[in-house]
Amino acid sequence: MDIKHMKYFVEVVNQQGMTNASKSLYIAQPTISKAIKDIEKELNMPLFDRSKRQLVLTDAGSVFYHKSKEILSLYKDLPKEINSLLGLETGHISIGLSAVMNMNKFIHILGEFHQQYPNVTYNLVENGGKMIEHQLINDEIDIGITTLPVDQSIFHSLPLYQEELKLVLNKEHRLAQYQQVKMSMLKDEDFILFNEDFYLNDKIIEAAKNAGYIPNTISKISQWNFIENLLNAHLGVSILPENIVGLLNSDFKNITLEDPGMSWELGVIWKRDKYLSYATRQWIDFMKQRL
DNA sequence: ATGCATAACACTGGAACCGT
DNA sequence: ACGGTTCCAGTGTTATGCAT
Numbered sequence: 208m209d210i211k212h213m214k215y216f217v218e219v220v221n222q223q224g225m226t227n228a229s230k231s232l233y234i235a236q237p238t239i240s241k242a243i244k245d246i247e248k249e250l251n252m253p254l255f256d257r258s259k260r261q262l263v264l265t266d267a268g269s270v271f272y273h274k275s276k277e278i279l280s281l282y283k284d285l286p287k288e289i290n291s292l293l294g295l296e297t298g299h300i301s302i303g304l305s306a307v308m309n310m311n312k313f314i315h316i317l318g319e320f321h322q323q324y325p326n327v328t329y330n331l332v333e334n335g336g337k338m339i340e341h342q343l344i345n346d347e348i349d350i351g352i353t354t355l356p357v358d359q360s361i362f363h364s365l366p367l368y369q370e371e372l373k374l375v376l377n378k379e380h381r382l383a384q385y386q387q388v389k390m391s392m393l394k395d396e397d398f399i400l401f402n403e404d405f406y407l408n409d410k411i412i413e414a415a416k417n418a419g420y421i422p423n424t425i426s427k428i429s430q431w432n433f434i435e436n437l438l439n440a441h442l443g444v445s446i447l448p449e450n451i452v453g454l455l456n457s458d459f460k461n462i463t464l465e466d467p468g469m470s471w472e473l474g475v476i477w478k479r480d481k482y483l484s485y486a487t488r489q490w491i492d493f494m495k496q497r498l
Numbered sequence: 499a500t501g502c503a504t505a506a507c508a509c510t511g512g513a514a515c516c517g518t
Numbered sequence: 519a520c521g522g523t524t525c526c527a528g529t530g531t532t533a534t535g536c537a538t
């Protein structure tokens with residue numbers, strides 16, 4: 208059994224079948240079949256339940272899958288590790304960014320990190336908090352920036368900053384004259400919310416429920432800058448973190464919400480029990496120093 | 499029809515051997 | 519010591535069988 212066996216096995220699981228795996232790996236199906244048999248022979252236990260139409264992982268197969276992924280990840284990062292020992296400090300970091308955050312703060316820190324480690328490259332992906340957690344669990348990204356708290360048994364976290372959530376509406380709106388508003392006063396309003404991938408969405412719906420109603424959602428978006436157009440068109444009101452409010456056109460009115468708990472905290476999170484590349488570890492250390 | 503397993507065969511690279 | 523040849527194990531392919 209070697210790295211190649213593990214690579215084939217992981218691909219069979221990922222592609223949900225040997226035939227699909229053979230296609231994605233550009234090799235013949237029997238090669239895969241034989242490789243899986245070889246592993247099973249060496250381990251002396253089946254990795255798949257073949258009695259069903261589709262291959263199903265056995266308990267042993269599940270353990271082998273997760274361990275193989277770890278080993279393949281270690282193997283992939285080996286050249287980078289060696290480079291870091293030689294002082295070349297190269298690497299690549301995939302970062303999932305909350306689509307509801309002020310990017311300027313983050314980009315500034317990234318810029319400073321780049322000065323120190325110019326050979327490190329990045330993949331920046333914008334998403335909702337739930338999707339970021341999902342991507343971290345599936346090892347699709349190395350680091351996420353999202354809402355805290357997170358499940359501490361799955362993730363490590365580092366708080367970034369806390370901010371208030373503000374009601375944002377058109378200046379001509381009937382509530383625009385108020386300095387402070389309660390959620391209960393928004394009972395008859397149409398809400399422009401984020402989609403279900405966003406924890407902000409959950410928070411707003413929960414606050415509305417606490418105030419005794421289910422918010423009437425007129426539109427669900429995945430990019431905060433769409434809100435500007437929808438507010439301009441008098442389509443409804445929205446609730447946004449104050450850092451995002453600061454980026455909006457000044458023609459909108461933002462109002463403090465009196466209800467308790469209308470704030471949130473953003474933080475850096477990464478998966479527990481996962482091997483982190485040299486570049487990723489440096490990035491986390493750098494963030495810790497900066498914060 | 500589709501997907502996995504098996505058999506037979508081809509190709510490749512390394513080890514062993516041999517002649518110069 | 520060096521270079522050429524042979525052998526063999528490992529890894530892949532195609533063809534085909536079998537189960538669902």
